[in-house]
Amino acid sequence: MRVVQSDAHERHHPKHFLVNGAVQDSPEVPERARRLAQAARAAGHELVAPRAIGRGPAAAVHSPEYLQFLEHIVPRWRRIAGASDEVIPNVHPQGRWPASYPASAVGQAGFHQADTACPISEGTWEAAVASAEIAVTAAQLVAEGAPHAYALCRPPGHHAYTDMAGGFCFLNNCAIAAQWLRDHGHARVAILDIDVHHGNGTQGIFWARGDVLTVSVHADPVRFYPFFWGHAHERGEADGLGCNLNLPLARGTDTRGLLEALDAGVKRIRAFQPDALVLALGLDAHEGDPLKGLAVTTDGFAEIASAIARLDLPTVLIQEGGYLQDALGANLASFLAGFESGRG
Ligand SMILES: [Zn+2]
Numbered sequence: 001m002r003v004v005q006s007d008a009h010e011r012h013h014p015k016h017f018l019v020n021g022a023v024q025d026s027p028e029v030p031e032r033a034r035r036l037a038q039a040a041r042a043a044g045h046e047l048v049a050p051r052a053i054g055r056g057p058a059a060a061v062h063s064p065e066y067l068q069f070l071e072h073i074v075p076r077w078r079r080i081a082g083a084s085d086e087v088i089p090n091v092h093p094q095g096r097w098p099a100s101y102p103a104s105a106v107g108q109a110g111f112h113q114a115d116t117a118c119p120i121s122e123g124t125w126e127a128a129v130a131s132a133e134i135a136v137t138a139a140q141l142v143a144e145g146a147p148h149a150y151a152l153c154r155p156p157g158h159h160a161y162t163d164m165a166g167g168f169c170f171l172n173n174c175a176i177a178a179q180w181l182r183d184h185g186h187a188r189v190a191i192l193d194i195d196v197h198h199g200n201g202t203q204g205i206f207w208a209r210g211d212v213l214t215v216s217v218h219a220d221p222v223r224f225y226p227f228f229w230g231h232a233h234e235r236g237e238a239d240g241l242g243c244n245l246n247l248p249l250a251r252g253t254d255t256r257g258l259l260e261a262l263d264a265g266v267k268r269i270r271a272f273q274p275d276a277l278v279l280a281l282g283l284d285a286h287e288g289d290p291l292k293g294l295a296v297t298t299d300g301f302a303e304i305a306s307a308i309a310r311l312d313l314p315t316v317l318i319q320e321g322g323y324l325q326d327a328l329g330a331n332l333a334s335f336l337a338g339f340e341s342g343r344g
Helices: 030-042 064-078 105-112 124-143 173-183 200-205 255-272 298-309 328-343
Strands: 002-004 016-019 022-025 046-048 148-151 189-193 212-219 244-249 276-281 315-319
Touching: 002 030, 002 124, 030 046, 030 328, 064 105, 064 124, 124 148, 124 173, 124 315, 148 328, 173 189, 173 200, 173 212, 173 276, 173 315, 189 255, 200 212, 212 255, 244 255, 255 298, 298 328, 315 328
Parallel strands: 002 046, 002 148, 148 315, 189 212, 189 276, 212 244, 276 315
Antiparallel strands: 016 022
16 A cells, blocks of 8 residues: 655654643654554555645635644744743633634634644644645545555644644644545545544534535543544534434443444445545554553454455545554554455
8 A cells, every 4th residue: 555654744743731730741742653654664565755735725624814823823922921832722712602813822822722732833834734745645646546545644633623723633634635535526525533532623624514424433522532522413514414423432442342333334434425435544542552542452453444445435544643552553554454455
């Protein structure tokens, strides 16, 4: 399988975030992507560089104010006396709409950053743009006839909304790839998210759309990030009513349990009759992942991949979560091998 990858992500190295109110080191480190690239190379996959795609695909999903904010906030923030190195919000509009768009850097950080897990520093914007380019390049390869391509994206994207970062995510790579496919001859696109966390940003972006189906299998958000989204009753609205399917699983669910939920997701995707599939590939559902949501095994990832591959759709695989632990590289290799063998 072709693996679209670059080293541009190295420029983004978030230092801290708050967990239960305590400052901790961010697990979303450059070493994640290095290990995934090494594992893909060692498994014999061909690594290719992303193409320069310009701003169009990101602008088709994200608001102009938000892109402007991401690109220019760091120097503005640093002009504030005593400000931290990283842009981290300390005020939030808390959904009390209408809220006016503020002129201040601090106010805008609160407006555009959902939580403390998406600090912005020197290089974040460039890394996020490069990550989106990787996703769009993989979508282009599939549009050009490849049965599938894997985008080794970092930073990840599925928690990012049209105008809001969150949970290590800035630009929504899956949404950008899906919208690119929509704009280039694919009338109906399905997004399947198997990251341990609900793909809340992706759900939000396509919430009222009937042309893009969003399906997410994840640890139950009742006691897990992103808490406020990812529940079974969220089904979309207007043209999108019925085009969002959430399949929350009890904490600690194993491979077997995930495969059962996935079966319902696969049936829904089949019924939607999409022209292409975008897969949000989180590897953090693994039993050894430090975020401890689900308990999928390394071999289990191959089974999950085969079940998805049997949809027999042109598929853009996009890296989401999955944090440093001994099995991280093996989990990717297992998934890619299972996907290729499932395609037969
Ligand atoms: Zn995740």
